[in-house]
Amino acid sequence: MAAKKLTIKEIAKLSGISASTVSRAINNHYDISPETKRRVQEVIDKYGYVPNNSARNLKLNDARNIAVLVKGITNPFFTSMIKVFERECTSHNYSLVLEHVEESQDMTEIAALLEKEKRLNGIVFLGSNPIQSSERLKRLAAPYVFCSVAVTDRKKFSRYAYVSIDDRREAEAVTDYLFACGRKRIAILCADREDISIGSLRLEGYLNSLKKHGIEPDPALICRSASAEETYTHENGYQSTMKLVRSGTAFDAIFAISDSIAIGCLRALRENGIEVPGQVSVVGFDGLPIGKYLVPSLTSLRQPVEEMAEASMQALLAMIAEREREEEAAASGRSRTAGEMKKYQQIFSGTMQERESCRKDM
Amino acid sequence: MAAKKLTIKEIAKLSGISASTVSRAINNHYDISPETKRRVQEVIDKYGYVPNNSARNLKLNDARNIAVLVKGITNPFFTSMIKVFERECTSHNYSLVLEHVEESQDMTEIAALLEKEKRLNGIVFLGSNPIQSSERLKRLAAPYVFCSVAVTDRKKFSRYAYVSIDDRREAEAVTDYLFACGRKRIAILCADREDISIGSLRLEGYLNSLKKHGIEPDPALICRSASAEETYTHENGYQSTMKLVRSGTAFDAIFAISDSIAIGCLRALRENGIEVPGQVSVVGFDGLPIGKYLVPSLTSLRQPVEEMAEASMQALLAMIAEREREEEAAASGRSRTAGEMKKYQQIFSGTMQERESCRKDM
DNA sequence: TTGTACGCGTTATCAC
DNA sequence: GTGATAACGCGTACAA
Numbered sequence: 001m002a003a004k005k006l007t008i009k010e011i012a013k014l015s016g017i018s019a020s021t022v023s024r025a026i027n028n029h030y031d032i033s034p035e036t037k038r039r040v041q042e043v044i045d046k047y048g049y050v051p052n053n054s055a056r057n058l059k060l061n062d063a064r065n066i067a068v069l070v071k072g073i074t075n076p077f078f079t080s081m082i083k084v085f086e087r088e089c090t091s092h093n094y095s096l097v098l099e100h101v102e103e104s105q106d107m108t109e110i111a112a113l114l115e116k117e118k119r120l121n122g123i124v125f126l127g128s129n130p131i132q133s134s135e136r137l138k139r140l141a142a143p144y145v146f147c148s149v150a151v152t153d154r155k156k157f158s159r160y161a162y163v164s165i166d167d168r169r170e171a172e173a174v175t176d177y178l179f180a181c182g183r184k185r186i187a188i189l190c191a192d193r194e195d196i197s198i199g200s201l202r203l204e205g206y207l208n209s210l211k212k213h214g215i216e217p218d219p220a221l222i223c224r225s226a227s228a229e230e231t232y233t234h235e236n237g238y239q240s241t242m243k244l245v246r247s248g249t250a251f252d253a254i255f256a257i258s259d260s261i262a263i264g265c266l267r268a269l270r271e272n273g274i275e276v277p278g279q280v281s282v283v284g285f286d287g288l289p290i291g292k293y294l295v296p297s298l299t300s301l302r303q304p305v306e307e308m309a310e311a312s313m314q315a316l317l318a319m320i321a322e323r324e325r326e327e328e329a330a331a332s333g334r335s336r337t338a339g340e341m342k343k344y345q346q347i348f349s350g351t352m353q354e355r356e357s358c359r360k361d362m
Numbered sequence: 363m364a365a366k367k368l369t370i371k372e373i374a375k376l377s378g379i380s381a382s383t384v385s386r387a388i389n390n391h392y393d394i395s396p397e398t399k400r401r402v403q404e405v406i407d408k409y410g411y412v413p414n415n416s417a418r419n420l421k422l423n424d425a426r427n428i429a430v431l432v433k434g435i436t437n438p439f440f441t442s443m444i445k446v447f448e449r450e451c452t453s454h455n456y457s458l459v460l461e462h463v464e465e466s467q468d469m470t471e472i473a474a475l476l477e478k479e480k481r482l483n484g485i486v487f488l489g490s491n492p493i494q495s496s497e498r499l500k501r502l503a504a505p506y507v508f509c510s511v512a513v514t515d516r517k518k519f520s521r522y523a524y525v526s527i528d529d530r531r532e533a534e535a536v537t538d539y540l541f542a543c544g545r546k547r548i549a550i551l552c553a554d555r556e557d558i559s560i561g562s563l564r565l566e567g568y569l570n571s572l573k574k575h576g577i578e579p580d581p582a583l584i585c586r587s588a589s590a591e592e593t594y595t596h597e598n599g600y601q602s603t604m605k606l607v608r609s610g611t612a613f614d615a616i617f618a619i620s621d622s623i624a625i626g627c628l629r630a631l632r633e634n635g636i637e638v639p640g641q642v643s644v645v646g647f648d649g650l651p652i653g654k655y656l657v658p659s660l661t662s663l664r665q666p667v668e669e670m671a672e673a674s675m676q677a678l679l680a681m682i683a684e685r686e687r688e689e690e691a692a693a694s695g696r697s698r699t700a701g702e703m704k705k706y707q708q709i710f711s712g713t714m715q716e717r718e719s720c721r722k723d724m
Numbered sequence: 725t726t727g728t729a730c731g732c733g734t735t736a737t738c739a740c
Numbered sequence: 741g742t743g744a745t746a747a748c749g750c751g752t753a754c755a756a
Contacts, residue, residue, distance in 0.1 A: 007749055018727045023751055031725060048501035053479035054419040055749035058732050073444070073460075079436045086464060098435075098462045102448060116733095117415035139410040234655045267655040293596045293629040295657045369733055380743045385735055393741060417733035420748045 006049045015043040063119035067097040069107050071128035077286050078126055084309035108136040115142050122316045129197060143319035147312040150197040161344035163312040165303055167198045170350040171205025174255055174283050174301050177352055179213055181360045183253035183281055187221040189240045190257050191231045202257040220249040237264025245272045252280055259284040259291055259300055277359035287353050296356035304348050315344040368411045377405040425481035429459040431469050433490040439648050440488055446671035470498040477504050484678045491559060505681035509674040512559040523706035525674040527665055529560045532712040533567025536617055536645050536663050539714055541575055543722045545615035545643055549583040551602045551627060552619045553593045564619040582611040599626025607634045614642055621646040621653055621662055639721035649715050658718035666710050677706040
């Protein structure tokens with residue numbers, strides 16, 4: 001302890017070699033004698049020297065780092081994606097920088113900091129949608145892609161790379177499915193009023209389906225979460241369903257806009273002695289792995305999580321490659337046109353994962 | 363794009379002020395005129411300048427960073443802890459560096475790198491137990507604490523700071539509880555044979571209880587996971603239970619060494635028409651929030667997650683403070699004795715969270 | 725093959 | 741209150 005700070009110079013002194021040679025030994029330079037290399041390695045091991053990454057990053061230009069920014073690492077939906085990102089990064093010889101963004105923080109700001117700090121080659125924005133601070137986004141030097149984000153309006157997103165599902169369309173499909181199962185009074189467990197993300201898109205989809213079926217939306221069947229932070233929680237599903245049941249409103253189906261909500265919902269129904277799927281059918285959204293193990297197992301709109309993560313990485317890697325080519329061919333300095341971005345935009349389709357919580361009785 | 367790299371010098375030029383003054387403006391130095399500060403801020407906003415953190419860290423000595431290293435961010439047990447860490451850090455004016463460590467990586471190595479890179483003031487090792495590479499641990503300059511780790515042997519841990527539960531004792535309590543509920547043939551869903559962490563401790567506790575009750579362990583009732591990665595998963599619980607049922611062995615209770623395992627177990631029982639808790643009682647371990655919403659809701663040994671996270675942070679902060687005092691009083695250079703570490707060691711008690719999955723029928 | 729000298733972007737110290 | 745300058749630890753062009 002209290003040991004003099006271990007720098008490359010120290011190691012140089014201790015091994016009787018110049019600092020630059022030590023540096024070369026560490027970085028496996030081609031023109032280093034095996035003998036010196038061995039000697040340096042010895043000293044390094046002995047004293048447990050670790051290069052200062054800040055100094056290194058300050059110097060280097062390509063750190064081969066890709067960052068993934070997530071808001072709400074709690075969300076099990078993202079964890080399976082993160083695994084894919086990790087796999088994909090290492091297989092392409094990039095390091096993955098996983099950055100958890102707190103609810104209050106601005107993703108773009110964090111990204112800007114991280115970019116400088118880690119010399120990022122690329123960025124994945126997972127979940128949250130930082131498109132509002134578009135000016136800051138423009139300033140990011142590294143290419144970036146939105147993954148699993150609310151594409152409210154394709155025109156607005158025309159200049160961005162994204163991989164997502166069509167939340168509106170899929171939510172409509174879920175509601176259609178419930179109608180097709182013979183259900184008439186379908187409740188929805190959704191986000192709070194202020195929501196402008198996937199929550200409102202999924203609600204829109206629900207409303208579209210109702211309209212299509214010539215049914216007037218009943219406000220009593222639209223159950224909103226109390227606050228934004230609470231939305232995608234079991235407790236929200238539980239409380240909302242409790243309130244719905246107690247309200248006395250008749251309903252024969254529930255569409256929970258996420259599986260986590262559905263879990264709380266199933267519990268509440270059970271506590272009220274309401275039989276699922278007999279009296280009330282329940283459908284979730286996301287297709288979380290746990291759905292398979294619930295009792296009753298959960299019918300849900302499954303998002304192709306792995307595929308989406310893979311597609312995001314592919315898009316990002318392609319953008320990085322393109323960027324490099326551009327830089328070689330002298331910086332053109334122009335921003336990408338909407339047309340050029342198309343190849344980096346992908347909307348996946350969900351699939352209905354049919355299980356026990358919903359019955360077809362037509 | 364292709365813009366000249368934005369450095370503090372650039373900003374200085376653009377605002378007609380020297381670089382050092384710009385630096386002072388950014389860091390809210392006391393001796394800066396409000397006018398200059400405003401002007402600098404203007405330019406910064408206009409061009410979207412972000413300081414290079416690498417350079418900053420290279421220069422600064424106290425970065426006020428605390429790192430949390432987690433293996434398996436997937437684990438819902440850790441996520442609630444992370445929230446506490448975040449809260450505690452910001453309230454003490456530290457930044458939290460959350461680092462996800464892959465299964466194959468060595469935590470100590472990552473810690474050493476991170477320490478250099480981020481000038482860490484302290485480190486929390488969450489979950490995994492890096493005590494094996496004790497030589498590397500010794501080399502860490504920053505104080506560190508193990509949180510929620512398998513304290514196999516208190517003597518081995520006498521020189522380390524840790525916060526955990528007594529996995530052996532709690533597992534014994536769980537098994538005792540099942541006996542007290544009138545169960546005779548208690549199966550355990552546990553880790554693979556190679557496990558040397560909490561998995562084996564919990565198994566030990568189970569065996570101790572059996573012994574205490576004068577019951578010979580039945581190998582057919584000890585269900586091990588196929589591999590280490592699979593252990594704490596729903597699928598493991600499901601498959602293990604399926605195998606157990608098919609084996610024809612009689613049993614009237616199951617102790618799942620984690621709630622995630624219990625979830626799969628409940629499902630398997632249900633599919634085999636086995637009634638819980640009537641025919642078979644199930645008890646989990648961890649006390650995950652989801653347990654409350656399961657059907658049947660899950661009786662589980664609840665770990666005081668928040669309190670444990672808080673205690674870890676307190677221990678760490680105290681160690682950091684002590685370190686600072688030491689440095690002022692001239693580096694003593696001695697390593698801590700076991701006696702001195704005691705105040706940084708804490709074993710919490712779990713509590714049985716009684717719910718529907720277990721019935722008392724004595 | 726190895727050593728010397730310089731610069732990466734920032735902040736602290738010292739002059740003014 | 742502000743500006744010049746050195747230094748943080750490292751990698752590399754250049755010289756030897």
